[in-house]
Amino acid sequence: MQATQEVKKELLRDFGNVINEAEQLLKSIAHEGGDRTAALRAKMEQNLNTAKQRLQDLEGTIIEKGKLAARATNEYVHENPWRSIGAVAGVSIITGIAIGVILGRR
Numbered sequence: 001m002q003a004t005q006e007v008k009k010e011l012l013r014d015f016g017n018v019i020n021e022a023e024q025l026l027k028s029i030a031h032e033g034g035d036r037t038a039a040l041r042a043k044m045e046q047n048l049n050t051a052k053q054r055l056q057d058l059e060g061t062i063i064e065k066g067k068l069a070a071r072a073t074n075e076y077v078h079e080n081p082w083r084s085i086g087a088v089a090g091v092s093i094i095t096g097i098a099i100g101v102i103l104g105r106r
């Protein structure tokens with residue numbers, strides 16, 4: 001989970017860099033053209049591609065972790081059906097009581 005948080009932070013930082021470079025490119029185009037604009041555009045494209053790749057990697061990681069969690073949940077429910085039913089019933093009862101209390105205050 002910690003690694004996922006770090007990847008998210010890096011991804012946000014990469015997108016921030018892309019945005020900053022886009023702003024610089026727009027300012028550069030307005031004031032001057034030529035080699036500097038081409039260099040900024042190339043750097044911006046490189047950072048955008050890096051950010052896209054990190055986003056795809058993060059998406060793949062999230063999907064894989066979701067599948068693992070679903071498998072683990074499925075196995076637990078099949079191995080412990082009565083515990084699962086009891087847990088769902090307990091949550092339902094607590095939710096019903098909470099809703100009853102909230103509605104009763106009105």
